[in-house]
Amino acid sequence: MSIAIKEVTKSFGSFQALKALNLTLASGEFTAILGPSGCGKTTLLRMLAGFEQPSGGEIQMNGKLVASSSFAIPPERRRIGMVFQAFALWPHMNVAEHVRFPIRSHRETPAHIRDNEQEHVERVLAMVGLSKLAARMPHELSGGQKQRVAIARAIAPSPSLLLMDEPLSSLDAMLRMDMRREIQSVHRQTGTAIVYVTHDQGEALAMADRIIVMKDGEIEQAGTPQDIYLRPNTEFVAKFVSKANLVQGRWEQNHFIPRAAASELKWYGGEVSTHFKQTGAYPVRPDQFVLGDALEEGIKGEVVNVQFQGKEFHYDIRADKEQWEVISPRAFRMNEHVTLALPV
Template identity: 65%
Template sequence: MSIELRQVSKKFGEYCALNSVDLTIADGEFVAVLGPSGCGKTTLLRLLAGFEQPTTGEIYMDQVQVAKKGFAIPPEKRKIGMVFQAFALWPHMNVMEHIRFPIRHHKETPGHIRKNEKDHISKILSMVGLSKFEKRMPHELSGGQKQRVALARAIAAEPALLLMDEPLSSLDAMLRMEMRREIQTLHRQTGTSVVYVTHDQGEALAMADRIVVMKNGSIEQVGSPEEIYRTPHTEFVAKFVSRANLAHGKWKDDVFVPNGCEDTLQWQGKHVASYFKSSGMFPVRPDQIQLAPAHKPGIQGEVVNVQFQGKDFHYHIQSHDGQWEIYSPLSFRLKEKVTLNLIETQ
């Protein structure tokens, strides 16, 4: 299913939850909507689901208008599936009954699925690894198994659009990693368009074809995970997505000179967005800085804190330009005074 939002806004009283959002999602695309609490991402999802009507603007699905001010096609007519943060399983239904429910009750369920209900349920159970659990009740399942049931129920009627609202936030770290792989596999197998709401930038970077970064009801940047990570367009995106250090200095065309390093450093920055050039800043990810012993050419700093993380060390280093967060794969731990310089691999 393709999706298009044209100048969509949503107000609750005087509060503006969404502000003139324009967004296009291609058929079969996996889009993550990323942002902090209160940025409007869940409101956007509810508008796509049909639970809310836009205050202004229009929403199209497969080029058919489904919502505008005062009008919205109801959720049951949109051919969507939803996965919630809290699983929302019914305590009186076993696993098989959860999957059967949307097949029998969704008006948009294709006829070939209704005619071959038993075989289709078996296929879905196999797809999510629950073939041996069809008679289990929700209270007899682990957290990961419950999440798989929620996923299976959402895709059982072959929706054209799958909406996911923070589906992994209640799981522990190891289980979240496992479920990321499950969701990616399901997306490949079904070809369904996915809109995945999250505040976890790791999830968005790992799974999505494109990421929509939101702040205060507006879209800050849309791009592939690589684009969002390597070429942030604003200070908010740079700091919110995997964090970034902001060096201050002067730009001359595409060359940046950090403050205090006029005679020693020049950083090439063709990839850096115009916002940072006009603001006299250079965004640097924690893994894009090379550390060396003190008195080498570069920004002089002092180690404030260091944590060993197995494959690398995580440093907090104080310089005249503020505190830096740096990931260094050095095989030894640097002490006290150090020098910082950009790794020229971009």
């Protein structure tokens, strides 16, 4: 299902949650809507689902108008599936019944699925690894199993669009990694377009074909995970997604001279956004810095904090009047003098 969002706004009283959004989502694409709490990402998702109506603009699906300020097709007629942050399972239904229910209740369920209901239920359960748990009740399931049921229920009627609202936020770290793979597998097997709302940068980078970064009801940047992470366009995207340090200095065309450098040290920045060249900054990710001892070439700094993380160390380095986060496999002590450089 292709989606076109044209000049969409949403207000709640005097508060404007969304500000003239324009966005196109391709059929079969896995799109992550990424941003901090209150940026408008869940409001956007609820409008795609039909739970909220735009205050202005319009939303089209497959070229058909589904919502405007004066018109809205109800959720049950949009052929969508939704996975919520809470599992929202029904305590009186077993796993198989959860999958069967939307097949029977959704108006838009294709006829070939209705005609082969039991076979389809079994196929969906196999897809999410729940074949042996079909008779289990929700209270007999682990958190990861419950989330698999929620996903199976959402995809059972073969929706054209699957909406996911922070579906992994209630799971522990290891289980989230497993569920990422499950969701990617479902996407590959079904080919259904997915819009996935999250505030977790790792989830968005790992799973999505395209990431939409939102801030204060507006789109800050849209692009592939590689574009967003490696080539941020604004300070917000650089810090929120890449966790980048904004090194201050001056630009001479495509070369940057850090303010903290003792000599005329220059970094090449041909791919750095024009915005940073205009503001006199250079975004450097913590893992991008090369950390060396005090005798090596680079910006001179001092270790002011260190955290051991197994295969690497996380440092806070003070240089001149700036302080930066640095990730390095090399071991240094507190208050040790070091140098910072970028790979050529």
